[in-house]
Amino acid sequence: MSNNMLQPMFDLVWDSGVIFLKWLFDGWIVEKKDLNKFFKSAGLKNRNEEYPEVRKQMGDKYLVNIPVSLNLDDFKRYQNALEIYLQNKINMSLSGNFIMIEPRYELKELIKYKIPKKTSDSIKFPIGESENKTMVLDLKENPHSYIVGTTGSGKSVMTKVILTSIVSLYKVAELELYLCDLKMVELNLFRNIEHTKKFVYTVEDTTQVIADLLEETKKRYDLFMQNEVTNIFEYNKLPGVRRLKYQVLYVEEIVLLLEDKKKSAMKLLKQLIAISRASGLYVFLTTQRPDNTVIDNVVKANINNRIVLKCEDSKNSVVALDQEGAENLKGNGHGFLKNGSNIEEFQGYFIEDEKVKEYTNKFKKVENAEIKVKSIGMKNKATKTNEEIKEDLSNNIEDLSFLDNL
């Protein structure tokens, strides 16, 4: 046989060997080398000619060391080129002393809201989904929240998702709502819901609601002290006590509180969020203008669920999120949730007004309380006020045993 005839056979054996070796190392060595090769070809180095190196690879995530004097921004300059090279959208972030490079999955654009299931051990509910998990607000863990974003970012939809979940999961006997709708449209859908104890829309009335809740919170702490407990969950487990309700204060557009001539609304609100960690009061604030006069350090220090939707510019993003980036979100419920130092990108659930009405219809205030009273065979209705009748109704109908598990 001539050499020419042997060549194809030789090539075949050689190629099979290479494929076998690639398979054997499961792409590990090859891909690791490739990223290092990319840094060299791209010229990503410091003045000492030191290039980044892959230190660890977990699937398609890479941990890369940072040569002295380089930073995340130096890496980000090559993001586009690296995406072309890896044929994947990527995220680069700091992870300890390393740069983490990982694939970026596109979030779904629209995720329809469904009523969540109640978990017995806390006061929490989901608001949307990240790349790989459900984003949950856990109010027992982090009692207070703000929702920030420019017009069209999805604040109103998020508000409807939150309030629909709250009224669906917690009974009138367990939870009451204090709605301050300074924009006079947004919270209207929840105005006639049984849980709604107060619905106000002027700055003056909002100030009064906040002042009353502050008083109530102080009273609760006195009660806790007398009973040698430190929070609502322990208190409600004590035998023979009248269980305290969770209270949710929702203030739509806190910027409007700055219109208070006496300047007391914002001051009282700050006091309230500062002291009410354990009393069972959960505050939600929304704003479209996250500047330092609205979200100052006091607000930030006491609000640990930060829902940041698309912001007008990077300055607003820094105020709301402590970093830039929210200005690049897509709008329509695309956001970041920041708890402590943890930030996660997510897509908020979508709900239409019609659905809100459908879900909350059964919680509409009783028009004619007497009919319902008769139907459950209660007496003495003539001597009771409407409020008392409703209280009775909820106390009779609702099963409070879940509180024992808290």
Ligand SMILES: Nc1ncnc2c1ncn2[C@@H]1O[C@H](COP(=O)(O)OP(=O)(O)O)[C@@H](O)[C@H]1O
């Ligand atoms: N979670 C979401 N998923 C998909 N689309 C959304 C979502 N939230 C908002 N949108 C879209 O954006 C529009 C504006 O949302 P909205 O909540 O009214 O914004 P904002 O109150 O911040 O001005 C909505 O009418 C809807 O079309």
Ligand SMILES: [Mg+2]
């Ligand atoms: Mg709105």
